[in-house]
Amino acid sequence: MSVERHYDREFVRTFFTSPTAVEGEDDSAKMIQSAAQLRGLKAPDVWVPDNEDATAPSMRDEGVENIISVVAEHGAEFPGEIHPRMVWHRERPTTRYQGFQHMLQIANPDNGAVEHIDGFVIPEVGDIDDWKKADEFFTIVENEYGLEEGSLSMSVIVESGEAELALGDLRAEMGKPSNNLERLFLLVDGEVDYSKDMRGMTPTGELPSWPELRHNTSRGASAAGLIAVDGPFDDIRDIEGYRERMIDNRAKGMIGIWSLTPSQVVEANTEPLPPQTGSWLLTAGDTDIELEQTNGKHIYDGDSVSLSVEDDDTHHLVVGSDEHTLDRDELRSELLKMTAYVPSMDDIVDSMEEFEAAKEAGKGAIAMTQSATLVIDGVEIDIETDRMWDEATYQAAMTPIALFQDVYEHRTDQHDELEDRYGADVVNRATQVGN
Incomplete structure (x- = not known):
């Protein structure tokens, strides 16, 4: 069964989350104000104003208002894609309803933000029926405001055994006339909540590495024509460990990784690209x-x-x-x-x-x-x-070049830095080879 995709990106290197409202600050939107003005290699491919885990429950209504005001002001100039993360939970109807109401508020054209928003990120999904519930809410939101069906992409965070099993159902479910799951974009691992759901433990209390989850997510993305992204690397000072994680991921076909800080964004934007020198x-x-x-x-x-x-x-x-x-x-x-x-x-x-x-x-x-x-x-x-x-x-060698070409096409703000890295002649040849 063929699936019509609603996006152009073939690769995503960086998935950067920012709290939508910070308690106790004169400007509760300061974190997303700062993130919205990142450019070049400091700016992620996908920016996620995070109205779920990164924002206190008491601040989430204000967080939605901040998303609207910041994206309306800066969204047109932001060089990456913008996918706010909403609240959702496979076992809590009231949480799902709250997320739906927030989506309706953000997508209202009268508020001036939706024209710059590419989609929403849905956490804590369960089995495939739960994915369909989220998809139906997207369809309702689009019809409420006369938006084209499928114009808002849906990314999910795989944080439970149920969601991991659902990865195997995607290929058969996408494209059925009873759903709009073609809107799916990213499959993102959430190892913290996944560890809790799986009751995983280690002697030191650190998170298990879950290589099986990363493999299964990458495989599910490949089978369904989607993009796989690894979860957060919490030790933000361990840059070498972050690089090693990305190298291990790329061997699994998973290019993208969650970024928690602007310095991680720079590392994750540059590490997958071919080296400057051999x-x-x-x-x-x-x-x-x-x-x-x-x-x-x-x-x-x-x-x-x-x-x-x-x-x-x-x-x-x-x-x-x-x-x-x-x-x-x-x-x-x-x-x-x-x-x-x-x-x-x-x-x-x-x-x-x-x-x-x-x-x-x-x-x-x-x-x-x-x-x-x-x-x-x-x-x-x-x-x-x-x-x-x-x-x-030749086709295997094309994978890193295709990544570079995808970056060059979609991130014009990085052109100067890429030419500084490789030289104008190499950049020009790399954009032409394989075409």
């Missing part, structure tokens, strides 16, 4: 070490690997507790197993252009050569590897 990695044990490049050579500076020359063709290689006596060819072979190259944006574009030219000339596959000079303990060794490129390899 680098060689050396694996020592379970650790991948990025080699320092100096004068065209890639230098290892560490204690986990050592290399010495015994005579002209005999080398002594120590990796952890393992020792090897190798001739030069054997050493090259061993180092090739221990190394990997991380291509830059320029490298990826070069390879894709070369394959496109070969394909135009009638070739179905070509070999791409990658070489480097490694330096370990002052000993230099040249390595070289060939990788066969065919159509499947």
Whole structure:
């Protein structure tokens, strides 16, 4: 069954939430006032004025008024999409009704905000019937004000076992004439409430990582043509941990992640993009070490690997507790197993252009050569590897380029920063390759 999508974005890197009303402040809207004026890499792809968990229950009515006033004033200039988060709960009809009333208030064209709002985020959903209830409220809101059905997208936060199971029902349910679930946009993990629902515990009291949930959400999004987003990373000072989480997510096909602070927004906006420069990695044990490049050579500076020359063709290689006596060819072979190259944006574009030219000339596959000079303990060794490129390899390489093209198309406010990062020539070629 084909599903008509109501949005253009193929990727979302950042899902940034802001409290809609802060208690005890002269201006309760100060947090969303500040967020609405973010630009460039500091501005998220999706901004979520959060009228649920981030806002005290006693302040939520005021929070709705703040959403309306701030979005009416700044929404036209905000470079990302705007999706306020409403209250909802699969087991509480009064909470669902409150969220519905808030949606009606925000979507009223007389208030001047809805023309800048792309949709709403619905938390605490349950089984697929609960998703349909939310969808029906969207349809009622649209019909109440003469908006096109499906013009307000719906994103849900997967925070329960019921919601996780519902991911498997989406493909069959979307597109049925009895619902408007085609309006779905983001599937967002909410590991905190999910842990509570699942009664998950760890010895330290920290959240379980729930890799299964992230896999299932990514799979559900892929099957239904939606976009998957990981939940919040609470340790806002652990930038390296945040990066590692994003790397792990991308291996699952989940590009986007929740951002709690503007600094996390910058990290999440830049981390998924292809690197500015290429680098060689050396694996020592379970650790991948990025080699320092100096004068065209890639230098290892560490204690986990050592290399010495015994005579002209005999080398002594120590990796952890393992020792090897190798001739030069054997050493090259061993180092090739221990190394990997991380291509830059320029490298990826070069390879894709070369394959496109070969394909135009009638070739179905070509070999791409990658070489480097490694330096370990002052000993230099040249390595070289060939990788066969065919159509499947080309399409796989297209994923990071497609992300870049999507960003470039939808985030014109980031053009200058992207050109500063890669150079105007590389940016221009990257926007053209694959088209």
